[in-house]
Amino acid sequence: MSPIRPIGRRTNAAPSIDCTSTCRPNAVSGRSQSRAGEVSKYDPLRDYLRRRTGEVRCTFDQVSDLVPGGLPPSAYRYEAWWANSDRTHPQSRSWGDAGFTAHPDLARGLVRFVPKEGLL
Template sequence: MSIYDSLRDMLAASQLASIKMSFAEIEVLLGRSLPKSAYEYDAWWSNEDPTKTTHSHSRAWTTAGYDAEPHRMQRVVTFRRRD
């Protein structure tokens, strides 16, 4: 079980082409704070191959069929459904 399962499940249940969430909204969903690196590095939001990555956060949105597009300065991320 990953701490990002609730994010994965919410995205997987969605039929929307894109979902914009603030970092605060993601933290409420997770029930905990995002790591400091999520606030400091775009690379934390990389869209990695879910079958190869060791990063459970990236696996959460990619497994659900989305890519993350962070806007760190605004503290929001847009999840866009993969084609």
């Protein structure tokens, strides 16, 4: 049975990279280990982004499919959930540790993960 996902806007716009192609959680725990030994449900997203170069575009639903249990409803509603500067939140650490910043478009249900060195 697939997890219940929060209600959010879906889009038919194709991302530049298929976010669901290779990232899978740890088969035993459903999560992967972080470098400090801590486990975060966002580790599969971090691991996915670490294998990418350049900008990665995903729908919120594609990101949700990477995260065990899916994204919380607040990810679909609030830009603050995607904040890059708040390292106290595990989702922000996940893309930050992978070398990316997140740039959501709530109206379209999309997020761009931009390499940190690509920002001017």
